Amino acid sequence: MKILAISGSARRNSTNTSMLRAVSAVAPCEIEITIFDGVGGLPVFSPDLEGESLPAAVRDFVALIAQSDGVIIASPEYVRSIPGGLKNAIDWLVSGDEIVHKPIALLHASHRGDDMLAGLRIVLATITDRFADHIFLRLPLMKLEPAEVFQAVETAGNRSRVQAYLQAFSVYCAASNETA
Numbered sequence: 001m002k003i004l005a006i007s008g009s010a011r012r013n014s015t016n017t018s019m020l021r022a023v024s025a026v027a028p029c030e031i032e033i034t035i036f037d038g039v040g041g042l043p044v045f046s047p048d049l050e051g052e053s054l055p056a057a058v059r060d061f062v063a064l065i066a067q068s069d070g071v072i073i074a075s076p077e078y079v080r081s082i083p084g085g086l087k088n089a090i091d092w093l094v095s096g097d098e099i100v101h102k103p104i105a106l107l108h109a110s111h112r113g114d115d116m117l118a119g120l121r122i123v124l125a126t127i128t129d130r131f132a133d134h135i136f137l138r139l140p141l142m143k144l145e146p147a148e149v150f151q152a153v154e155t156a157g158n159r160s161r162v163q164a165y166l167q168a169f170s171v172y173c174a175a176s177n178e179t180a
Contacts, residue, residue, distance in 0.1 A: 004068035008075025008086030010040025018146040022153035039085035070103035070173035077116035
């Protein structure tokens, strides 16, 4: 199972990116997780740049989506909303087919952020018919340094929660991909 994990943060020492790396480290061996932490490097979306003019960074991002069996998104909340970089990345996917039937689930690194999550759920339910709203994991990791995030995810309780989340999403992806 190939999962693409997208960090919605452009911050170098992002809690969400650290969480995705830690989740990847404890993933069951049959689940391969690739992390995309480049939302800040994507150019601002413009329909004028689609097709033949698609920037290389966007082409690479779209290829990662296409090659995955499912997508996990982890994002901070900025001003009670989806961060601009993540929304921009999603905008680049809207006119293509790569995301339309792609299973997507959310993973969240904070005890707060419900306004952003509500908005993101609306956006994701709009761009794919396979948004797995029922598969969700929240880990209270906000304000931890990257090494502390790894330690928190590796505790027995969190490790088992992460593995159960990944197994549930893997089963969902397999079932979704069989009907595609």
